[in-house]
Each structure stands twice: as C-alpha cells, then as structure tokens.
Amino acid sequence: MSTWKTGFAGLIVSAALLAPLLPATAQNTDVIAERQQLMKNNAAAARAANALIKGEQPYDAAKATEILTTLNTDAQKFGTLFPEDSKTGGKTEAAAAIWEKPAEFEAANAKFVADTQAALDAKPADVEAFKTAFAGVAANCQSCHQQFRQR
C-alpha cells in the first residue's frame, strides 16, 4: 500500500515536471463551442421550417423570413470559425478535410450563404413558394456534412 502511494506520488511529480516540455496542444474549445452552437441554431431553424412546410404551423411569411435570416447569418459566421488550433478538442465533429481542402470548404460554405440569400430574396408568400425555396437551402446540410463532418 505504502509502496503504491509512493509510486503514485512519484508519477504525479514526473508528469508535472515533464508537462512544460511537451509540445503545445492548445485547443481552441471556445471557437468549437461557438460553431457547434450555430449548427444547433441551424437545426432548430430547419425544424421550424419543416413545421411550416408540413402545416403544423400556419404559414407565416414573417416567420419564414426569420428562419432564413437565422440560417443566412449563421452561415456567414460559420466559415470564420475554423482556426488551425480547433482541429481537435471539444468533441468536435469537424472533418480534417476542412483544413486539407480549404477552397472546397469555403465554396460549400459560400454556397450555403448564397442559397439562404436566394431563398430570402424569393420572399416566399405562401407555403408552396416556401417549400420550393427551402428545398434549395436544405440540400446544403447533407452535402456539406458528407464532406466536412465526421460522426
């Protein structure tokens, strides 16, 4: 028992001494949490859009604008939240491809910005118009996740 205790204490001491010698593995967990929160907001917006499309909520053009604005604003911010020090940590599901193929990732994100803007510009006045406009938006979720999100 006492041998175990001494051994264990020794282990803690050597770990403390070695820590400063290890390479820095700074993980930017704040930025990871921020981009994950944006995606959670996107998921909530997509659920609200589906409720309108399925008629669970009466169609409301102001609500549709609110949903599309959330997605558009989130998309503009999202692309800026992938610094080098956020590749791992914080249970991120970001795929390595984001940093390996930055031009492709930027293009996917820019497409999401453009498609949400196009849906806003369409000013869908009824549920049929919203359904059409939202289809172009929703396609981005899966296509980007396939390439750039690992689960």
Ligand code: HEC
């Ligand atoms: C341009 C690429 C891209 C688009 C478009 C995109 N996502 Fe994501 N999404 C990601 C990436 C990358 C992650 C992983 C982020 C991380 O964990 O660091 C993610 C994560 C998520 C998560 C998990 C968030 C969490 O709890 O950690 C949800 C939910 C989500 N996306 C929903 C959506 C929905 C809904 C849409 C469409 C309305 C969408 N995404 C569009 C790239 C995208």
